[in-house]
Amino acid sequence: MNELKNLARVHDEDLAGRASGAGARALLSSITAEEPAPVVPVTSRGNRTRRLVVGAVAVAGLAAAAVIGPTVLGERGPATSYANSAIDIRLEGDYYVATIKDPLADFTKFTEGFKAVGLNVRLETAPSSPGQVGEITHVNSGPGVVVDNPNDDRRIGTGTSPAGCRLGEPGCAMTVMVRRGYDSHGVVKLGRAAQPGEKYQNMRPATSEGEMLEGFSADEKTVGEVLAEARRRGLKAVYQVITPAPDNNGWRVEADKQSVEVGDDWIVWEAQSEEAGVLRLLVTKDRLPKNPVYGGPKPAIIRD
Secondary structure, eight states: OOTTTTSOOOOOOOOOSSOOSHHHHHHHHHHHHSOOOOOOOOEEOTTSOOOOOOOGGGGHHHHTSOOOEEEEOOSSSSOSEEEOSSEEEEEETTEEEEEESOTTSOHHHHHHHHHHTTOOEEEEEEEEOGGGTTSEEEEEEETTEEESSHHHHTSEEEEEESTTOOBTBTTOEEEEEEETTOOSOEEEEEEEEOOTTOOOOSOOBTTSTTSTTTTOOOTTEEHHHHHHHHHHTTOEEEEEEEEEOTTSSOEEEOGGGTTSOOOTTSEEEEEEEEETTEEEEEEESSOOSSOTTTTSSOOGGGOO
């Protein structure tokens, strides 16, 4: 009998573009009288997003910064930099570089920052498996344009500040870069470290680099074979019974099928990261002519 059968089944106050009022002018005068702090260079990863390890503790010093609103205001138009408790945005060359000071902040704080510098970008952070922490897990960079790897689009990308640091180290933060003049509506999801007991919101295979089953090929093995490896690594598993399309090019989930008992002879078509220490196995009772998750062999770009 399956030892894990009793486990749960998967189932905008526009900021004024200028300072106004005596108090605001005094604050602006005070700010601009100070010698500006040095800008720490930030870099992009070019054609690939950077894999990061992030948490609120890692950016605690940054998160303590005061909410000061626009820090540099032009006579006309939006600010060229902005800071609040969650995000710090500066125009550096061809890109607005947004430093994420509090990855757990409400997404409206991020949107507020981008709006202050004239960008229509909605940024959300989502709990992600270790292999996608600090990566953009999804971006819609304009009407009809959906890019899974945003750096290929060369309008929105990621990096770190200081450049080359590892998130998890004191003073290291993840960044999002948006090209100057970007005039589309962007929606970006950025992976952050999950809190204890928090389920991941990305769909990364658990067999990928940095994940719980790294180095193991789970697709097309039996449930029993995958469970044996899971136990060896101290992992648990939950099941998602999938219903393949008639031609096996795709699949769906039917709620009424999730309560069936999954046997060790069932077939695993993909193993995903559910939460820390827990795998989600996509399974069918019968072996199929081809993998319905990928409509054939698992693509080499995401192979184990």
